[in-house]
Amino acid sequence: xxxxxxxxxxxxxxxxxxxxxxxxxxxxxxxxxxxxxxxxxxxxxxxxxxxxxxxxxxxxxxxxxxxxxxxxxxxxxxxxxxxxxxxxxxxxxxxxxxxxxxxxxxxxxxxxxxxxxxxxxxxxxxxxxxxxxxxxxxxxxxxxxxxxxxxxxxxxxxxxxxxxxxxxxxxxxxxxxxxxxxxxxxxxxxxxxxxxxxxxxxxxxxxxxxxxxxxxxxxxxxxxxxxxxxxxxxxxxxxxxxxxxxxxxxxxxxxxxxxxxxxxxxxxxxxxxxxxxxxxxxxxxxxxxxxxxxxxxxxxxxxxxxxxx
Amino acid sequence: xxxxxxxxxxxxxxxxxxxxxxxxxxxxxxxxxxxxxxxxxxxxxxxxxxxxxxxxxxxxxxxxxxxxxxxxxxxxxxxxxxxxxxxxxxxxxxxxxxxxxxxxxxxxxxxxxxxxxxxxxxxxxxxxxxxxxxxxxxxxxxxxxxxxxxxxxxxxxxxxxxxxxxxxxxxxxxxxxxxxxxxxxxxxxxxxxxxxxxxxxxxxxxxxxxxxxxxxxxxxxxxxxxxxxxxxxxxxxxxxxxxxxxxxxxxxxxxxxxxxxxxxxxxxxxxxxxxxxxxxxxxxxxxxxxxxxxxxxxxxxxxxxxxxx
Numbered sequence: 001x002x003x004x005x006x007x008x009x010x011x012x013x014x015x016x017x018x019x020x021x022x023x024x025x026x027x028x029x030x031x032x033x034x035x036x037x038x039x040x041x042x043x044x045x046x047x048x049x050x051x052x053x054x055x056x057x058x059x060x061x062x063x064x065x066x067x068x069x070x071x072x073x074x075x076x077x078x079x080x081x082x083x084x085x086x087x088x089x090x091x092x093x094x095x096x097x098x099x100x101x102x103x104x105x106x107x108x109x110x111x112x113x114x115x116x117x118x119x120x121x122x123x124x125x126x127x128x129x130x131x132x133x134x135x136x137x138x139x140x141x142x143x144x145x146x147x148x149x150x151x152x153x154x155x156x157x158x159x160x161x162x163x164x165x166x167x168x169x170x171x172x173x174x175x176x177x178x179x180x181x182x183x184x185x186x187x188x189x190x191x192x193x194x195x196x197x198x199x200x201x202x203x204x205x206x207x208x209x210x211x212x213x214x215x216x217x218x219x220x221x222x223x224x225x226x227x228x229x230x231x232x233x234x235x236x237x238x239x240x241x242x243x244x245x246x247x248x249x250x251x252x253x254x255x256x257x258x259x260x261x262x263x264x265x266x267x268x269x270x271x272x273x274x275x276x277x278x279x280x281x282x283x284x285x286x287x288x289x290x291x292x293x294x295x296x297x298x299x300x301x302x303x304x305x306x307x308x309x
Numbered sequence: 310x311x312x313x314x315x316x317x318x319x320x321x322x323x324x325x326x327x328x329x330x331x332x333x334x335x336x337x338x339x340x341x342x343x344x345x346x347x348x349x350x351x352x353x354x355x356x357x358x359x360x361x362x363x364x365x366x367x368x369x370x371x372x373x374x375x376x377x378x379x380x381x382x383x384x385x386x387x388x389x390x391x392x393x394x395x396x397x398x399x400x401x402x403x404x405x406x407x408x409x410x411x412x413x414x415x416x417x418x419x420x421x422x423x424x425x426x427x428x429x430x431x432x433x434x435x436x437x438x439x440x441x442x443x444x445x446x447x448x449x450x451x452x453x454x455x456x457x458x459x460x461x462x463x464x465x466x467x468x469x470x471x472x473x474x475x476x477x478x479x480x481x482x483x484x485x486x487x488x489x490x491x492x493x494x495x496x497x498x499x500x501x502x503x504x505x506x507x508x509x510x511x512x513x514x515x516x517x518x519x520x521x522x523x524x525x526x527x528x529x530x531x532x533x534x535x536x537x538x539x540x541x542x543x544x545x546x547x548x549x550x551x552x553x554x555x556x557x558x559x560x561x562x563x564x565x566x567x568x569x570x571x572x573x574x575x576x577x578x579x580x581x582x583x584x585x586x587x588x589x590x591x592x593x594x595x596x597x598x599x600x601x602x603x604x605x606x607x608x609x610x611x612x613x614x615x616x617x618x
C-alpha cells in the first residue's frame with residue numbers, strides 16, 4: 001500500500017466518522033426546488049439540443065457540450081445536417097454499461113454509409129485546457145478519479161488545476177464518442193450513452209459530448225444484446241433510429257421548452273448539501289458525503305410565464 | 310469547507326497526480342480469470358440461492374447473505390416456504406434507482422396477503438457487529454461513504470473498525486428490504502434491487518439481504534413506472550411474479566451450477582488491481598483508482614469436471 005493510499009484512508013476515515021450536525025432544519029431537494037427563482041434555471045439552447053427519435057413516444061433529448069468538445073460537436077452537427085443517423089440503429093446494449101449506435105457496416109469501405117462534409121475522424125478531445133473563464137462549481141467532497149470534481153455549464157466534470165485541464169465525467173446519461181484503440185480514430189459517427197453505474201475509468205480516455213436530459217428510460221430499458229460487449233446478434237434485434245435532429249430544426253410545436261437548474265448558484269449548492277446529508281425522517285444515518293454522479297441536475301419544462309407572475 | 314474536507318482534497322489531489330507505473334505486463338481481467346484455478350471459485354450454496362421466475366426465459370438468480378442479515382434471510386425463507394411471493398408483482402421501476410416488488414395491497418389489513426409463520430416486521434439489521442472471524446478483503450482505495458470498504462463472502466461491503474460494524478453496500482444488483490420511516494417497519498415482504506448508479510446513501514439505512522448474480526437484465530430493462538417514485542400507475546403495467554423459490558427446492562435439472570469468484574484470494578486482489586489500472590492498449594490514462602461498486606465479482610457456470618482434468 002503506497003503512502004498516498006495510507007494518507008487517503010486515514011483522512012477518509014476521519015470524514016466518515018465525523019458526526020452530522022443534527023438539529024438543523026431539514027431542507028429536502030424538493031423544498032429547494034420549490035423555493036427556486038426563475039433566475040436559478042436556464043433555458044436549454046435549441047441549437048445544442050438533440051432529439052433522437054426511436055419511433056412513437058420514444059424520444060430522447062440530449063444536451064450537447066460544445067465548450068468541452070467543440071470540434072466533435074461541430075462535426076456531429078454536420079452529420080445531423082446530412083441526416084447521417086436517420087435509418088441507422090442502436091447496435092449494442094450492455095447491461096450496467098452503455099448503449100451504442102451507429103452504422104452496422106462501419107469500417108467496411110464498400111458498404112458503410114458515406115459522409116459528405118462531416119469528417120470520419122478528428123483529433124481527440126479527451127480533455128479541455130481551461131482558463132479562468134470556465135465556470136466550475138467545485139463539489140466539496142473528494143473524488144478518487146480526479147484532483148477536483150464539480151459542475152461546469154450544467155455537466156458533471158473533473159479538472160486538474162495543475163495541468164489546467166478539465167473534462168466531462170462519465171455518469172449515468174453521459175453521451176460519448178465511441179473510438180477504436182487509436183485516440184484519434186473517431187469523429188462522432190458512433191455514439192454511446194452510459195446506462196449503468198458510472199464508468200469513471202473512461203474519463204480522460206474518450207471524448208464526451210453531452211448528456212441525456214430527458215427520455216433516458218427509452219435507452220436504459222432496451223433489451224440487452226447477447227453477443228460480446230452487449231452487441232445484438234441479429235440485425236432484427238437492433239432498434240432503428242428514425243431520426244436525430246437539432247431541436248432548432250423542429251417546428252415550434254415539437255420543441256420542448258426545457259430548463260436545466262443552473263449549477264453555478266447558491267440554490268444548486270444548497271441542493272448538493274441536501275443530498276450530502278439527507279435529513280428527512282426516513283434517513284437514520286446521513287452520509288455526510290456525495291459522489292459526483294449521485295448529484296442530480298434537475299430538468300423541468302419551462303413554467304408558463306403567466307403562471308409565474 | 311471543513312478541515313477534514315481540505316485534508317481529503319489535498320491527499321486525493323496527490324493520489325490523482327501520481328503517475329501510473331508503466332512498462333508492467335498488462336494483465337487484463339480476462340487473463341486473470343483464464344489463469345484462475347478451481348480453488349479460486351466457490352459453488353453457490355443452493356440453500357442461499359433464490360430463483361425469481363418472471364415467466365418464460367426471464368429468471369433472476371439472487372444469492373442471499375445470511376451472515377449480514379440472519380433474521381431477515383430466515384424470514385424471507387419462511388415466506389418462500391409459504392409461497393408468499395407467487396402471484397404478486399413488480400410494483401415499481403424507477404429509472405437509475407430500483408425495481409421493487411411485493412403485495413400491491415400491503416398495508417390494507419382487509420386485503421393484503423396474510424403471512425403464516427413468517428413475520429410482517431423484524432428488528433432492523435442495517436449493520437452487523439463483527440469479530441475477527443469475519444472475512445473482509447479491504448479495497449486499497451479510499452471511499453467517502455465508509456471508513457473502510459471491501460468484500461466479504463462475495464459481497465461488496467463497508468465497515469467501521471472503531472465501532473466494529475460491517476454492512477453490505479448498495480451497488481448495482483444489491484437486494485434490500487423496503488421499509489417505511491420506522492427502522493423496524495419491515496420484514497422482507499417488500500424487496501428491491503438496485504438498477505442504477507450505486508445509491509450508497511442508503512448504506513446503513515436499510516437492511517440488505519443479497520445480490521443478483523445472474524439475470525439482472527430481466528429487472529433492469531423493465532419499463533419504468535410513470536407515477537411518483539417509479540410506481541406503475543395501472544395494475545396491468547406491473548410484471549407478475551410467477552414464483553420465487555430456493556434453488557434447493559428445484560429439481561436438479563432446473564438448478565444452475567453457479568460459481569462465484571472467491572473474494573479472499575490473491576486472484577481476486579489481482580483482478581482489483583487490473584481494474585484499478587487498465588493497462589491494455591485502449592486506455593491512455595489508467596485511473597489508478599477504483600470505487601467499490603465498479604469492481605466486478607465474476608460469476609460462471611461450474612466447469613465440467615472432466616474438462617477440467
